[in-house]
Amino acid sequence: MPDIQTPLWTAEAIASATGGTLHGPDASVSGLTYNSREIAPGDLFLALHGARDGHEFAAAAFAAGATVALVDRPVEGGPYVLVPDTLKGLEAMGVAARDRARLRGAVTGSVGKTSVTQAIKAGLDLAGTAHASIKSYNNHIGVPLTLARMPHGTDRAVFEIGMNAPGEIGPLSKFVRPHAACVTTVGPVHIEAFADGEAGVAREKATIFEGLVPGGVAVINAADAHADLVRQAAVAAGAVVQTFGSGAGADARLLGFKADAEGARVTAEIDGHRLDYRLAQSGVHWGLNSLCVILMLRALDVSLDTALEALAGFQPLAGRGQLKTVVLPGGAFTLIDESYNANPLSMKAGFLSLGARPVPEGGRRIVVLTDMLELGEHSRALHEGLIQPIAAAGLDVVHAAGMEMRRLHDALPPSRRGLWRATAAELAAEANKLVGPGDIVMVKGSNGSKASLVAAALANLGSADQGNNPSGSGAPRATR
Incomplete structure (x- = not known):
């Protein structure tokens, strides 16, 4: 207590x-x-x-x-x-408060940090007294602030760690001194800050293992393209490595994922034992995310039953997959709000999830996109490169806003090309033209390109019966 x-x-x-x-x-x-x-x-x-x-x-x-x-x-x-x-004073307070928690976890990655952190927190809450980062307090201020806010008598805690530039994650991990740390996945986020592209991002993310206590656990995504590089860093830090993925060699292996109206059912194998469990999340990326959460909770001395109970009840965070049924005069449409953030990896995962959703007869799978930011010289290629995953997911219509998304819009075949406007605000003003009864529409884009304006405008088209809609989680200044 x-x-x-x-x-x-x-x-x-x-x-x-x-x-x-x-x-x-x-x-x-x-x-x-x-x-x-x-x-x-x-x-x-x-x-x-x-x-x-x-x-x-x-x-x-x-x-x-x-x-x-x-x-x-x-x-x-x-x-x-x-x-x-x-600031140094705040850091000293964080270090002084660190040992108020018996066990500590840390989470980083290019995609999914905040949701995975909060899912771990849900499990920690069920297991005892817990503490965690709020919102996306994951930078040079947020991490020591979260440490310094930790109450006396905390049993377990989990911290989100991000970066805006090279050299930031390792020092923050050393503040936390986690007993378990994970890298959710690596992708082209903040890629403009690294001369060697994604490999540089992977090396930076892997510095989270530098802060591990002796014999700490490193949880690694074996399905990630940079898994070997991340694993090498974990081994060099003296970590006990645990992997999750869909391949035969993973400690936690995803065997099946089936989304439905209430979330999803997952089939997995952990250390050779088969599991079937429910998720409140329906995005396909939550198959692997859930395995990451289970391994992290196990490393923090939380039972498997408690971990599965937490995952069954953990709802999407605000702007990260919340579902709303919006009632129109002629029917209703489903809104998936993914407006908090976006990068090429999360875009592809979102398209795949949207494509897997059944639609009523006459309904369409629609995606509304705003610019992905902080991609540097790779921005054009990465925006145009969304054409292939959109086609592979079988999406029907793409609406877009922003000068970078103009490149994608112009490259789309006419059959999929919806509206394009220069800003999200302009597109939001025409929300009634973007969707109709029976449609499923996902809004996704970087926070800075104001995708949330479009999501809000769509939600306000009618009376919203909200499902999967817990209290939200915004951020003062998120890092990745």
Whole structure:
């Protein structure tokens, strides 16, 4: 059980962890934030430096109920801990809080990090007291912040770790010191930052194993094109390697995946034992994702029965596969909201999932796409390259928005070519032209290209009876 009697932090404990100096009386802290607009009574305000200097908002934070501030210069309004560098101070707090959890897991990958992290958290919650990253708090601020927010008496915790540039994942993993870490998959995300393309991305993702405790478990996607490279890094780190995939050599092997109206049924083999289990998720990529989750939970001392119970109840996150039935005057259509993020790997997985869904007589499988971002010089080829998986999935209509998606739109055969508009906002304004009764429509694109505007406009076409629609998970600034 979490220790609810012990404060999350005290001002004196913060000073001790950071090597800082407390100015003012000791005070208890029940939460941490760097956003003065999110202050709740009892919070520690972190005066970080970013686009704006957080020190400018210290007075407002105290007025909103902050009990202590972490600063690198004196402020007014309440007690503060003075340190040379507030980000380094936050990191020190994270390290000091790390051992509040008996077992820790870490997740990275080009696709699926947030959903896999939260599915693991669902299993940890069933097994005991658990803690995890919220939203996509996976970068140089989010990871130490999540560590520092961990309550005393936590049994298990899981952390999402991402990157925007080379050299970021390894140091974050060393903060966490996980007992188990996984790489969900590797693909062309942030590929512009690596001279050697996907291989560079794979090497960076594999640095998550650098932080493993001695004898820790590395969970690797054996079906990934870069599995050998990732495995080599895990072995070099002294990890115990566990693999998931569809091939005969995987420790957790996917044998079958069948989507239905309530999710999917999976057939698998783990260490030679056959399993049949239910998922609330219906995307085909969740066949392998579920095996990754099971192996991670096992490494964190969670039973198989508990893992399967968690997977059966774990619903799609906001913008990551949520289903809505939208009722129109002449009938209804199904909306699949995949608007939170996109890259070539997740696009192909989405097309495959959409193509596998049955449609009513007269209905169509429609995809609405906005630009994939951060692909650098490979952007044109990767956008045009979506033609083949669209055709292979048997999709009927493709609507698109954005200058990069214009390349795909122009290359599509007329039979599949829907509307194209320069921006997602323009396409959203014509939402009533994109879909009709009986259709199944998936909206997918990078968060920065505003695919969510189209998803929202489609959802608002009628009264929405929401299925598979839990509370959502947005992100301040996600990394990958």
